[in-house]
Amino acid sequence: xxxxxxxxxxxxxxxxxxxVNPRLSAALEEHFRGCQRCTAVLxxxxxxxxxxxxxRMVEVPLGFSYRLQRRLEGDMPGSRRRFLGWIxxxxxxxxxxxxxxxxxSSVSSHPRLRSEHARQATSIPPNMPVVVSAQGKxxxxxxxxxxxxxxxxxxxxxxxxxxxxxxPCVRCMKEYLHQA
Amino acid sequence: xxxxxxxxxxxxxxxxxxxxxxxxxxxxxxxxxxxxRPYERRVFAAAFAILRNEADAEDTAQEALLKAFKHLxxxxxxxxxxxxxxxxxxxxxxxxxxxxxxAIVEPIDDHQDEEGNYTPRDFADWREVPLETLxxxxxxxKLAEALASLGEKYxxxxxxxxxxxxxxxxxxxxLGISSASxxxxxxxxxxxxxxxxxxxxxxxxTSKVSYAKGTKPW
Numbered sequence: 159x160x161x162x163x164x165x166x167x168x169x170x171x172x173x174x175x176x177x178v179n180p181r182l183s184a185a186l187e188e189h190f191r192g193c194q195r196c197t198a199v200l201x202x203x204x205x206x207x208x209x210x211x212x213x214r215m216v217e218v219p220l221g222f223s224y225r226l227q228r229r230l231e232g233d234m235p236g237s238r239r240r241f242l243g244w245i246x247x248x249x250x251x252x253x254x255x256x257x258x259x260x261x262x263s264s265v266s267s268h269p270r271l272r273s274e275h276a277r278q279a280t281s282i283p284p285n286m287p288v289v290v291s292a293q294g295k296x297x298x299x300x301x302x303x304x305x306x307x308x309x310x311x312x313x314x315x316x317x318x319x320x321x322x323x324x325x326p327c328v329r330c331m332k333e334y335l336h337q338a
Numbered sequence: 339x340x341x342x343x344x345x346x347x348x349x350x351x352x353x354x355x356x357x358x359x360x361x362x363x364x365x366x367x368x369x370x371x372x373x374x375r376p377y378e379r380r381v382f383a384a385a386f387a388i389l390r391n392e393a394d395a396e397d398t399a400q401e402a403l404l405k406a407f408k409h410l411x412x413x414x415x416x417x418x419x420x421x422x423x424x425x426x427x428x429x430x431x432x433x434x435x436x437x438x439x440x441a442i443v444e445p446i447d448d449h450q451d452e453e454g455n456y457t458p459r460d461f462a463d464w465r466e467v468p469l470e471t472l473x474x475x476x477x478x479x480k481l482a483e484a485l486a487s488l489g490e491k492y493x494x495x496x497x498x499x500x501x502x503x504x505x506x507x508x509x510x511x512x513l514g515i516s517s518a519s520x521x522x523x524x525x526x527x528x529x530x531x532x533x534x535x536x537x538x539x540x541x542x543x544t545s546k547v548s549y550a551k552g553t554k555p556w
Binding site: 164167168170171172174175177195198199202203205206207208209210211212214215216217218219222223225226227229230233234285301303308309311 | 367368370371375378379380382383392396399400403404407455456457458460461467469471472473474475478481482485496500501502503506521524525528529531532535536539
């Protein structure tokens with residue numbers, strides 16, 4: 159079965175989805191072998207799907223999760239539940255602070271904080287994803303423009319970042335810093 | 339359906355979700371954030387795909403999630419919870435856009451006949467692009483701009499299928515269109531994005547994948 163470029167373009171998306179019958183699939187592959195233009199279209203389209211499908215393309219504004227939690231807490235019915243919500247948040251904060259204190263006291267050779275000028279964070283949801291880099295001292299919200307050395311950056315839950323001695327970025331994590 | 343099977347989330351995660359839903363339905367409302375936390379980014383992205391404005395998308399995402407909370411009893415387990423959330427968000431975003439219908443100008447492309455053939459432009463090869471380029475904010479920005487320039491009907495389908503990884507059927511259901519339309523629009527969206535991005539990725543954007551110290555653009 160021989161097919162022309164126009165038919166290839168019509169089917170290219172289905173081909174990437176593996177949603178063509180074996181006969182058409184064979185014909186498409188035969189066509190790609192002999193057609194540079196269609197191969198370029200295929201490669202480009204595949205790149206589009208791969209790039210946009212990456213988690214990093216879904217960015218939310220800084221503080222989005224925090225504001226969402228506050229809104230949900232505020233709008234849910236019943237003050238008792240709201241009170242419970244605060245208890246849960248306070249318990250989480252105590253846990254984060256507690257695990258940090260435990261680490262400090264149990265590993266004496268570990269530096270207390272990577273930066274001696276740092277201020278500790280408070281009330282950060284312990285599973286919130288933050289970005290740290292190997293040589294950096296602070297953790298950031300994804301997308302913060304002050305991330306040092308992005309080549310070694312990785313995303314981890316905030317509780318792990320705190321355990322590893324990272325402290326909050328004073329710019330993107332402002333809302334979580336201790337009010338002195 | 340094989341596609342659904344691949345996309346279906348971890349069964350233990352699903353039963354955990356089912357358990358959370360039952361507990362919230364029985365009055366433990368404070369667990370709601372835990373239930374929706376894995377999806378909050380996707381909800382925002384779906385709203386943003388329609389509204390293209392961060393503040394509006396954030397407000398819409400909050401409204402949609404509150405609505406989901408209020409109507410949680412109506413959730414039926416035959417569809418995925420994430421799809422149900424996205425469906426509510428899409429409706430909420432469309433409603434907001436209708437209310438503020440005034441000044442939204444759609445690109446001319448949106449009025450093209452989607453059934454007509456689309457001829458991809460003839461560029462030199464766009465070979466494999468390393469995913470590390472996404473670490474660069476300017477590259478993510480270029481991708482976001484290209485996406486924002488698509489007509490809405492293409493953008494919606496592309497975001498739900500290729501960014502949120504809904505199946506073709508789920509995308510169709512969330513948008514209230516047929517699976518055939520999803521496929522047609524998806525093809526067009528992918529080809530248009532390739533045409534918009536190929537010149538940049540074929541040239542200047544990929545020439546500096548890593549930065550020497552002190553040459554960062556930020």
